[in-house]
Amino acid sequence: MGLFGERHTFMGGLGPGDREALAGIGTRHEYPPYDTVVTEGDRTTFAVVLLNGWCTVWTPTERGGRLILALRRAGEVVGDMAALDGRPRSASVSTLGPVTGLVIPGERFRRFLAARPHANALMTVQLTERLRSADHERRALASMxxxxxxxxxxxxxxxxxxxxxxxxxxxxxxxxxxxxxxxxxxxxxxxxxxxxxxxxxxxxxxxxxxxxxxxxxxxxxxxxxxxxxxxx
Missing domain, CATH: 1.10.10.10 (Winged helix-like DNA-binding domain superfamily/Winged helix DNA-binding domain)
Incomplete structure (x- = not known):
């Protein structure tokens, strides 16, 4: 594991009915290259399902640079942690190229997961795999x-x-x-x-x-x- 985390995407694991329901609670948004999707520290709580393109998840360093924590691709969800717990954003997300995203308000996203056990389980697996990847990256920074x-x-x-x-x-x-x-x-x-x-x-x-x-x-x-x- 590393920057990518999960092998299978959240959207890829949903059935046709769940995908249709998810599309119905969000709004499509086009992001240009190197645009900001979410900003670390913000109190916004929307989640974004990536429909195409790539994003970086990153945090600033003390020297004014960036540490890229993860890469996210089409089918994955970004901004989900704040959508689920309502706390400030833990990292920033930026596009690598043109990206289309489905923007879902946090309350709607939580209701969607609560009403669909399979989708909720997929989100749990995604968060677990990302945690394992983060643990690996911390070990790599310390020892490699x-x-x-x-x-x-x-x-x-x-x-x-x-x-x-x-x-x-x-x-x-x-x-x-x-x-x-x-x-x-x-x-x-x-x-x-x-x-x-x-x-x-x-x-x-x-x-x-x-x-x-x-x-x-x-x-x-x-x-x-x-x-x-x-x-x-």
Whole structure:
């Protein structure tokens, strides 16, 4: 587990009747790239079901940067914690590209879950998986080097979003280098150095707006702390 959390989305687990009922209590909204969906600390309580596109869940760092906590895709729900407990937002959510969302007022979302046990169970599973992922990320920040965390992140991105092209797996998610750094809790400079090491080993390929993994197995070894000719 890592940035993605759950393997199956909330919407994907709903039956046709539940999906139709959910669509009926929300309002579709179009978000442009790099727009803010929810802001950390706000007292708003609406939830947003992502119908297409990708979002980052992030929190600011003491140095003025960002730490990306999670990535969310179509079919997942963001803003659900505040919708359920009414407390201030625990993190911000921003779009990576154009996103269509179904905005649901918190009270309606709670009533929907209360009236549909299967949907409520799916939400519980989603929250549990996200908690497990958060625990893993905290351990990684405390015990793994930048190179290890980057290797693990690239494997995860390739496994979850990759497209096999010739002899490499192209990561399809539009993450800039500073966003990749934010996803491993490091600086852009440290991640650039780690990427250079991986390029020199022939494990990754980079270009303008592109990132491809040439060999996943050595990256898995690196993430596990087993060196493959690189130095941290």
């Amino acid at each position: 080097t930048v190179l290890q965390r980057l290797a693990e992140r690239l494997v995860e991105l390739a496994d979850r979003t990759g497209l096999r092209e010739k002899e490499a797996v192209t990561i399809r998610l539009p993450l800039a280098q500073h966003e990749l750094a934010a996803s491993v809790g490091s600086t852009r400079e440290a991640v650039a150095k780690a990427l250079r090491l991986l390029r020199e080993q022939g494990l990754v390929r980079t270009g303008p707006g592109t990132l491809a993994v040439a060999d996943l197995d050595p990256l898995r070894l690196l993430a596990a702390g087993q060196p493959h000719g690189t130095e941290t």
